[in-house]
Amino acid sequence: xxxxxxxxxxxxxxxxxxxxxxxxxECPIRGLALFADLQEKDFTLIxxxxxxxxxxxxxxxxxxxxxxAAVFTIRSGLLKLEYTQADGSRRIVRLLRRGDTAGLExxxxxQYRHTAVALQRMSVCRIPSEVVERLNRSTPRICGQxxxxxxxxxxxxxxxxxxxxxxxxxxxxxxxxLCLAESSxxxxxxxxxxxxxxxxLGISKESASRVVAEFRRNGLIxxxxxxxxTGDLSLLAQATAA
Numbered sequence: 558x559x560x561x562x563x564x565x566x567x568x569x570x571x572x573x574x575x576x577x578x579x580x581x582x583e584c585p586i587r588g589l590a591l592f593a594d595l596q597e598k599d600f601t602l603i604x605x606x607x608x609x610x611x612x613x614x615x616x617x618x619x620x621x622x623x624x625x626a627a628v629f630t631i632r633s634g635l636l637k638l639e640y641t642q643a644d645g646s647r648r649i650v651r652l653l654r655r656g657d658t659a660g661l662e663x664x665x666x667x668q669y670r671h672t673a674v675a676l677q678r679m680s681v682c683r684i685p686s687e688v689v690e691r692l693n694r695s696t697p698r699i700c701g702q703x704x705x706x707x708x709x710x711x712x713x714x715x716x717x718x719x720x721x722x723x724x725x726x727x728x729x730x731x732x733x734x735l736c737l738a739e740s741s742x743x744x745x746x747x748x749x750x751x752x753x754x755x756x757x758l759g760i761s762k763e764s765a766s767r768v769v770a771e772f773r774r775n776g777l778i779x780x781x782x783x784x785x786x787t788g789d790l791s792l793l794a795q796a797t798a799a
Contacts, residue, residue: 608683618659618673618681625663627683631655634679635749637757638671649756651713652676654740658706664689676749722759729758730768731796734778738788745785748778772796 609632612618618629621641636653650671653659659673663686693703720732733754737746748754754765772778777792 610681612675612679616675619669621672623669625669627685629659630682631657632680635676637674726760726764727768735793744787
């Protein structure tokens with residue numbers, strides 16, 4: 558099973574916090590997650606354990622080409638999906654945040670199409686594919702959520718191409734930081750390292766560092782300690798139109 562592979566590959570890095578399904582009905586992000594529309598009776602259909610995993614930065618959740626055996630709901634943190642091309646070069650193709658779902662291709666009995674790597678400390682729920690398949694056969698509510706997840710993946714890919722991969726470096730960084738700031742519940746967010754930011758945005762590490770430094774000087778973002786920032790949404794929005 559892919560889950561066993563994860564445990565072996567990162568046994569000193571990924572921590573399993575709990576296994577079970579009882580916590581799902583009381584999950585604080587249930588309204589954002591794959592099981593958002595399930596009713597209490599639906600949880601009786603879950604017969605395989607759902608595990609919460611804790612990942613440190615740089616830990617791999619799954620790797621490109623592995624047989625897909627589970628989907629993953631992001632509880633907290635930031636996950637990058639990285640694609641390795643035939644020549645060995647790699648490119649970050651998407652970032653997933655709280656409430657997003659990774660590994661949907663496993664529901665089609667396909668291999669994982671990307672390598673999923675934590676950019677920050679993360680909490681992730683591992684849901685065996687057969688649990689989702691069983692729910693899909695037994696209740697129409699999960700089907701609607703799956704369609705929403707697929708559509709969101711398409712929308713995110715479109716936004717990535719049109720928003721984060723076009724324009725001057727300053728505009729790309731502004732769009733990226735604004736996305737992080739707007740998705741935060743309390744207005745605080747963490748910035749990924751400049752190398753990853755450059756890979757995400759298709760700019761050099763040096764350009765990413767220069768723009769972030771400029772944003773800090775001009776008050777578009779402000780450090781609040783612990784590696785966290787707050788952003789001036791108005792100024793960031795103006796920068797995206799520059």
